[in-house]
Amino acid sequence: MSDGPGKMKKKPYVKSLVSGVASVVLYYMLFLNEGIINANFARGKFYALLPIATAFLFSIAHGTFTGAFWELFGIEAKKQKR
């Protein structure tokens, strides 16, 4: 989609690739170590911070990726008329 007459907006290829790889690595690590992760995350008390920190980390990587992913297909918010 163009950013304005005559100007073409660059597609976020690098952003998609970097955040996509980060997201895949995070999910791979989670399922690779699911036994140890489950055992520790269910210990309660101070260990309660582990699922919260994990959720934040995944949301940053995967949230960046999903935003860039739709942008690659030209699915973006409506631009305000100037």
Added chain:
Amino acid sequence: MHDIAAAASNFIHLDTGTVIYLFIVGFVGGLVSGFIGSGGAFVLTPAMMNLGVPALVAVASNMCHKFPKALIGSMKRYRYGQVDVKMGVMLGISAEAGVLYGAHIQEKIKAAFGDAGSNLYVSVAFVLVLGIVGMVVLKDALKTYKTGSVDAEEQTPALAKWVQSINIPYTMMYFPSIKTRISVLFTVPLGFATGMLAATIAVGGFAGVPSMIYVLGVPGLMASATELVIAFVMGTGGTLKYALSGLVDIRLAMIILAGSLFGIQLGAIGTTYVKPVMIKVVMATIMLIVLVSRSLMIPVYLSKLKLIGEMSEQTMSLMKNASFAIMILALAIGSFIIFSALLKGLKSERRRLRHEHHAA
């Protein structure tokens, strides 16, 4: 409360089919949340329980996917100028208190009347709240279409005008979304009610968004976006509460999050293409269909409590499956409306940009 050591052993085995199923339900839930600010949880929790996940682990894991999803959704909609962060945080804090109180009431009811009593309480709360609020929202949306004021700026409802006119010294606070000061004595009970509803029926937004619109006078689009901030605050506190007891299955939460983050981006983008009335249309549609779904379960719980004639296992199972199918239908119809609006909006935007390009 329960045995923490047993919690980890309650975490189910995940196969490919389960992962794909949760990813898809997460996607649809995210799409609806991105658009109306909430929704999805009422399907996600029973969907997990259908897979054999214990109820508390399902609620906890749903909470753990909800707050990061709401974070990403609210950040996205903040960029569109739709979020009133101050109002979201204020309502979110009082909602947190509502969640704790709501959970306490749930525990008391469960202790006194057992599982069936607790389920009956949840279903009656669903039907009452969705019936009243859903009808108000639907009536308002229909009025907008009838009077042909779809394109006009949203009018501040009469109740909200009254709330905005009340001046209670030392309690007044300015909120950007309504461009005026209101007393926090109005926002605190609304937030509390949102939290209580979230703890009871898992979708606080069904009270939060309409109360922001009709009681505080927040425009529909901003109310649905601000609800995401409330969901973030509530979800973080709720997750911590359950995680302290070791109930979060992080794998379930992250699979649902994987799908819901794709959905929430689309839902948020969709809001930039639609008229504000569409938020109300989607919300009322989902609320009223979910109402039908939950109504089906009331006779089942009444029968279990022996308050009406006994029902056969087969009938109960049929009603339960029909109720779940109707809930899925509610999300599917909501998603269809959002998708259609998004595609239509994208098409006309592309046409407009082409025209501008040729004209230049």
